[in-house]
Amino acid sequence: GENVEQHPSTLSVQEGDSAVIKCTYSDSASNYFPWYKQELGKGPQLIIDIRSNVGEKKDQRIAVTLNKTAKHFSLHITETQPEDSAVYFCAASNQLTGGGNKLTFGTGTQLKVEL
């Protein structure tokens, strides 16, 4: 089965700096890579995703890159703000038509943005 590793487990940055979280996956058949943000006391929420036919995707201050050859994908947050403080999870999946495909999650990164 799929195995997803995520680093670092904790990350502390100064407000305005950039933050980068990296993940690797094992199953070459995986084709869908979402990132979820979990705030304290809440369920994870999707913030951005990328599919294997795309190398990079950007949404305002958030970007994700994918290297299928190396089986690496990364989340980049620029101009960090205190409200970015949360736990971030990467995930991987082999998305087939018809939906109902499970995600394998990384172990999470606790991001703290300090004033």
Add this chain to the structure above:
Amino acid sequence: DAGVIQSPRHEVTEMGQEVTLRCKPISGHNSLFWYRQTMMRGLELLIYFNNNVPIDDSGMPEDRFSAKMPNASFSTLKIQPSEPRDSAVYFCASSPPGTSGRNEQFFGPGTRLTVL
């Protein structure tokens, strides 16, 4: 859109008691997932359903755990008998049909279970 609804939000019970967690997925979604989250093990998929049918229950830790989805709008996760090591936050998530072009899983607020 009410989102995924879970009940109860908090449950405290004693070892050996039966616990039932409930989930109402988002209307129109055809896949439902049950996760367990702990500090030690992170976010683990327990079981998921597609069109009310269990597809993969390989994550269910023991026979003490069972899940049902009698219809498209309701699912339960039952632990009988419960043990202290079952203490965790249990999340339910749902996702729309793949043909909609969206693969996002929408998570509920979770049920925090404490087994004494």
